[in-house]
Amino acid sequence: MMSEVRFHGRGGQGVVTTSKILANAFARTGQFGASFPMFGFERRGAPVTAFGRFSDRPVREKTQIYNPNILVVLDPSQKDSSTVFAGLLPGGMLLLNDKENSGDIRHDNLRKLAVVNASGIAMEEIGLPIPNTVVVGAFAKMSGLLDINPVVEALADYFSGKKLAANEICAKRGFDEVRIVEL
């Protein structure tokens, strides 16, 4: 079974790293992950898109994702964007980084909405509003595809020392504090 996940955010929020950490986490469970950023010019503040395919079998497709079944949105301002929702498959899930519980998000194909105050948690734990390490923990819980352990372990490939410890807490809090609503 393969999940096709599209990640949206803005430059500087760690969108691409989110997709990499998850690919890494899946690999640690003996499953497979393949992620890459959408090509284009990247600047702080400009919209960024990344793709991730996660599966229990080797992933061979090497195209962008046009019909995701999971959306991960790191920037609250994008929650109403039609670009973000383009191609979402029926039964789709959305994980959103937002302070408020945006219960008013609706889309015909959206069945599960997960919201986590990732920027807020990140500010508390690492002192920067970079939501990605919270988001990866929330993703594990929301998707049900991963335990928290492989996600936390994957972080060691991207951080070390005190930063690693702080980001591990971010992931765990993301896992624990994400609020999931079935629509």
Add this chain to the structure above:
Amino acid sequence: MAEKKQGRLTKVLDYLKHDDPFSKGVAFCPGCGLELLLRFIPRVLGNDIVITGTPSCSAPVLLGQNNQSWHTLSYFGTLMTGAAANATGLVRYYRKAGIDNTVVCFNGDGTANDIGFGNLSGAAERNEPFIYICYDNEGYMNTGIQKSGTTPFGATTTTTPYGSVHKGKNLRRMNLGLKMAMNKIPYTATATLSDLEDLAKKLLKAKEAKERGFCFLHVFAPCPTGWGADPADTIEICRRAVKTNYFPLWEAENGRIRMTKTVKKPKSVNTYTELMKKFHHMTEADMKVLQDDVEYEYCLLGGLSVLEAECQLPVSVKDQGDAS
């Protein structure tokens, strides 16, 4: 007088410690300044140098023709576009493999100043441990006398010919030696063929300085064929180039310039240009431009050397590290 001359000659001969690895009857023009320089270098530096060369006037001799070589040196024949990068590759591998070497990257002004300048600059920036020798005959001679960046103001070449509208090169030359000194490399120097002892000393200084990094020698080497001069005048042309300050002799260690020969009463540049047909069309106004240019460059050079003597330089500038 004859003894004085003999004494000076002996001094030069003292530097020629090694055999001439070039055969006789090589395919250079009569009076070619390049030939004298090319034979001189391995006699001073040794026959175990690795010399790189490009398509140029040196190519028929350095790179050989048919299946035969005109010399017994180890050489690397390559394109003008990457000569300094090739030499870089050699010295980096030799360093890795612990092979002692003196690599001489031997190029004309066209390669050094124009098409190959980018990688010359790169090699200097990285302080690569080899000796880059530019023989400056002020043009692309092998292809039939076209202008290069070092061609002086007013000179006629096939791409700056004399016509009714345009009369010779209308741009002042670039000063390659000074440009390279500005890179603060361990050793930069100018030299020419009328002052062979000076040239020999500078070659040896470069060989030693190369242990600390990049060395650049700018050698004025007349081309009688291309300049419209009598082949018998090659050395006299060099002598007058020095005496008029058209081509001053200096050296720079880590960019600190020092004159190696100061001409007390420089002659006007006319005494130099009169030996070559390429300048004979020039008007008085043209000659003034050329004279001004010569004086400007000398002023710059002189100023820099005086400034250096007066400056208190911080200690850290004195030594420059290896290329990493």
Add this chain to the structure above:
Amino acid sequence: MNTTTAPSRIKVITGNAAAAIGAKLARPDVVAAYPITPQTEVIEQISTFHASGEMDCELITVEGENSAMNAVMAASLAGGRVFTASSSWGLVFMYDAVLAVAGARAPVVMVNVNRETPGIIAVSSGQQDMISTRDAGWIFLIAEDCQEVLDLVLQAYRLAEDHDIQLPVMVHYDGFFLSYLSEGVDIPEQETVDRFLSVLDDQPRRTALTPGQKLGVGSHGILGGYMELRHKHVTAMERSKDKFEEIDKEFAGIFGRPYGGQLEEYRTDDADIVLVGSGSMCGTIKSVIDDQREKGMRIGLVKIRMYRPFPHQALVAALKGKKGVGVVDRSLAFGFEGGPIYTELKAFETRLDGTQLISFIDGIANTDITKTNVEKMIQMTRDLADGKDVPEVTWVSYPEANTKGEK
């Protein structure tokens, strides 16, 4: 299944990182580095390895790609093992030296990250850079995924430096789709790589330019012996086909990953229609093939791994007797009726025993070779095999280009 299993050697890395690690494992003496999108991470990784001492090489941070190739050419001819990396504009900026390297038979190994050219700010993949340099006289190998990038770099050294071959090798992989793709790669142990390459140590040492020897390089081209050299270049390229097959088998034996040599044939045995492709598109094609097979379609893929020398013997053997073959080109050729690789294969059409060929052009100009596109290509190839009227060349993502062909 969702939790951590026993640790393995698999690391999730990008294609660029895989190239850098492949180079590191090969232990080059001299590496030249100059950045260009989408290759930059390759040289950044190598620089990090160098700075930490993990790589014991001379790293030359050149001022331009032309110097990169010139530097490694000289270091190679001096006897060293070398590496560099580039892409599109950088590749063609070093093109004079690329030709010189081939002429000098210097066993240089480099990776070229395919980037769409000539649109200066096109930032996507495309093979035009490879096509523009296809007959420079280098061996060209193409990778499908990040694992193959690493593996091909290792195989490239084994091939380039083989005493019987001595030809430069360029490993191509798609920019963006592979360069930036993070996926699991089995990173071999250094010892194993050393063993794989140690075969070269047992061979005679090639001639190297050393100080004090009366040796020179670079004068070939004047009259005597030059024709012989040129012919030898061609025959060496021809020999590299079988040598590459051998190396693939050796590699499989040591690392456990067989690739098939010049070509990988995926489900072609009983296929009556086949797509021919190269690079990252092959992963997508394989996935669609599996879907179609479940629906009963007898479809296979021939993936070109060795593009130069052109593996015509292997292609003919693989495609002979198939009913329909669709060749996917990620680049253009001018003045022909189809893409470049299609046109090259067409030269051997008469040996295919009636197999029909059509050309697909896709994945250029910032487009993606999507699963939908692949399904379309398969359908058209099916139609071709069934005797229906199908155009000879189809621009899959650009319907405006398609007119009815003469088929």
